[in-house]
Amino acid sequence: MTTTLHPDPDVSTRPTRTLPWYAFGLANLAVVVVLSLATWYLFLDPQWSALSTYPQPLTAWMFWTIIAFVWAGFTLELSPFARLAQPWRGLAVAVATGGLAALITWLLAAGWGAVDANFAGSRPDGLGYVLGSLIVLYSFVLYTMSAVNWGHWPWPARGLTQPWLGIASLAGLAVPVLVLYAIFAMPPLVDWATPGTTVLGVFTQIGFFYCFVVSSILTGALLGNWPWRLAGSPGRVVLASVVGNLALGTVFYFGLGGIAALILGPANVAAIGEQLPIFAAQVGVCWVFWLVMWPNAFGNKPDGPGLGAMAARTAITLVLAVATFALYYWVLAGAVFHEPAAAPGATVNGSALIAIDWLIIIGLWYVVAGESWGLPRMRTTETPTTASAAPAA
Numbered sequence: 001m002t003t004t005l006h007p008d009p010d011v012s013t014r015p016t017r018t019l020p021w022y023a024f025g026l027a028n029l030a031v032v033v034v035l036s037l038a039t040w041y042l043f044l045d046p047q048w049s050a051l052s053t054y055p056q057p058l059t060a061w062m063f064w065t066i067i068a069f070v071w072a073g074f075t076l077e078l079s080p081f082a083r084l085a086q087p088w089r090g091l092a093v094a095v096a097t098g099g100l101a102a103l104i105t106w107l108l109a110a111g112w113g114a115v116d117a118n119f120a121g122s123r124p125d126g127l128g129y130v131l132g133s134l135i136v137l138y139s140f141v142l143y144t145m146s147a148v149n150w151g152h153w154p155w156p157a158r159g160l161t162q163p164w165l166g167i168a169s170l171a172g173l174a175v176p177v178l179v180l181y182a183i184f185a186m187p188p189l190v191d192w193a194t195p196g197t198t199v200l201g202v203f204t205q206i207g208f209f210y211c212f213v214v215s216s217i218l219t220g221a222l223l224g225n226w227p228w229r230l231a232g233s234p235g236r237v238v239l240a241s242v243v244g245n246l247a248l249g250t251v252f253y254f255g256l257g258g259i260a261a262l263i264l265g266p267a268n269v270a271a272i273g274e275q276l277p278i279f280a281a282q283v284g285v286c287w288v289f290w291l292v293m294w295p296n297a298f299g300n301k302p303d304g305p306g307l308g309a310m311a312a313r314t315a316i317t318l319v320l321a322v323a324t325f326a327l328y329y330w331v332l333a334g335a336v337f338h339e340p341a342a343a344p345g346a347t348v349n350g351s352a353l354i355a356i357d358w359l360i361i362i363g364l365w366y367v368v369a370g371e372s373w374g375l376p377r378m379r380t381t382e383t384p385t386t387a388s389a390a391p392a393a
Contacts, residue, residue: 016376016377017376017377018376018377018378018379019375019376019377019378019379020378020379021298021299021301021378021379021380022298022301024297024298024299024372024375024376024377024378024379025293025294025297025298025299027372027375027376028293028296028297028298028366028367028372028375029293029297031366031372031374031375032293032359032362032363032366032367033359035362035366036358036359036362037336039358039362040337040355040358044058044358045337045338046338046339046340047338048338054339054354055126055351055354056121056126056129056130057105057109057121057126057129058354059126059129059130059133059351059353059354059357060105060108060109060126060129060130060132060133061098061101061102061105062101062354062357062358062361063101063133063136063137063357064100064101064102064104064105064133064136065097065098065101065361066136066140066357066360066361066364067101067136067139067140067143068096068097068098068100068101068104069093069097069361069364069365069368069369070139070140070143070144070147071143071166071170072093072096072097073093073364073368073369074143074144074147074148075143075146075147075152075166075169075170076162076163076166076167076170077162077166078093078369079162079163079166080096080163081093081096081369086370086371086373087370087373087374089369089370089371090365090366090369090370090371090373091370093365093369093370094365094369094370097365105129105132105133108128108129108132108133109121109128109129109132112132113128113132116190118131118189118190118191118192119131119132127189130189130202131185131186131189131190134181134185134189134202134205134206135177135178135181135185137185137205137206137209137210138177138180138181138184138185138209139173139177140209140210140213141180141209141212141213141216142173142176142177142180143169143170143173143177144213144216144217144220145216145220145241145242145245146169146173147169147220148216148217148219148220148221148225149216149219149220149225149228149237149238149241149245150234150237150238150241151234151237152165152166152169153234153235153237153238154234154235155168155169155172157234183199184199184200184205184209185202185205187199188200188201188202189202201274201277203274203275203276203277203278204277204278206277206278206281206353207253207257207277207278207279207280207281207284208249208250208253208277208280209249210280210281210284210285211249211250211252211253211256211280211281211284212245212246212249213249213284213288214249214252214256214284214287214288214291215244215245215248215249215252216241216245216249217288217291217292218287218291218314218317219241219244219245219248220241221291221292221295222291222294222295222300222310222313222314222317223310223313223314224305224310225237225241226305226310227240227244228240228241228244252280252284253280254280256279256280256281256283256284256287257276257277257279257280257283259283259322259325260276260279260280260282260283260325261276261279263322263325263326263329263330264279264329264348267347268342268343268346268347268348271342271343271344271345271346271347272342272343272346273343275343278353281353282325282351282352282353283321283322283325283352285352285353285356285357285360286321286322286324286325286328286352286356287317287318287321288360289321289324289356289359289360289363290317290320290321290324291317292360292363292364292367292368293363293367294313294316294317294320296363296367296368297363297367297372299378299380300313301313324356325352328350328352328355328356329342329348329349329350329352330348332350332355333348333349333350333351333352333355334348334349334350337349337350337355339351339354339355
């Protein structure tokens with residue numbers, strides 16, 4: 001840790017503490033893990049918590065919380081909270097997104113569920129909650145691409161700025177989200193669907209479409225929208241990102257699924273059976289955790305637009321994701337998170353789409369919305385030696 005002097009004596013003459021990028025990242029990681037475990041044990045743990053929410057409606061609430069953060073943090077770019085200072089901004093975002101998620105989950109299960117029993121929270125095996133929250137999957141695909149790949153196209157070209165730019169994006173993508181939801185999510189889960197209309201089973205569609213999200217965040221957040229930005233005009237970039245993420249996401253679906261099967265082993269693969277396609281998303285959610293943390297907490301090192309740097313960032317986050325997946329399923333899920341077996345007869349426990357999602361939520365709240373409040377800033381320049389020098393960022 002080093003110190004720098006603030007150049008404005010009217011603000012402060014106290015040294016500004018900084019940390020090198022790796023120490024700043026590790027400090028953020030430590031805070032996220034501690035906060036995640038503390039809140040998990042209090043509110044979410046299937047054995048220790050007094051709340052009987054595991055796995056539903058907990059999973060539904062987590063899905064809605066993440067998409068609520070995407071809307072607030074990426075679509076609206078936190079504009080409703082811009083006037084708040086830290087830590088109140090981070091706390092307000094957490095309360096707003098978590099509260100909105102709880103409200104939507106309850107309205108769908110208890111409100112709309114009274115009209116259509118397919119959505120009811122009382123439906124066996126939590127299928128009502130699954131049906132109500134699957135729309136988040138398709139929202140995640142489109143709203144994430146809009147923010148990180150499309151630059152909110154076409155609304156900036158029409159002169160819109162926040163919050164109207166975000167509101168236009170929210171409204172403009174609502175219809176395609178509903179169309180995807182009606183085509184893929186509803187037929188296998190509602191009793192009034194026409195027989196034979198199921199396109200993809202529930203486990204397959206979660207694994208498949210989540211991999212599109214991984215591709216979008218990887219290329220948009222980690223790689224500076226490369227290679228889609230090479231297409232040229234904004235419209236062409238949008239088209240390239242849609243086609244490219246579809247292709248790359250398909251590769252990820254088979255590749256990450258294969259990695260999951262290799263780590264789990266033949267006996268667990270056999271026990272998991274028809275649920276195996278969802279494990280592409282289980283590895284994917286571990287990768288998304290690092291795709292959130294690496295650019296926001298670790299400075300996106302090695303930084304720079306070169307192909308070598310981009311390849312290194314991709315490899316680093318993928319290796320960390322695979323290690324996280326293996327550590328979670330073989331050690332943490334049962335011993336730390338106290339989750340039940342992943343499937344009857346399996347020797348591994350848990351669901352990464354629950355526990356790792358919680359790490360992602362805490363990371364988004366603390367690192368992104370909260371701007372790592374309470375930690376020294378990341379050192380990005382050489383330490384100044386005089387009071388006239390600029391402070392470290």
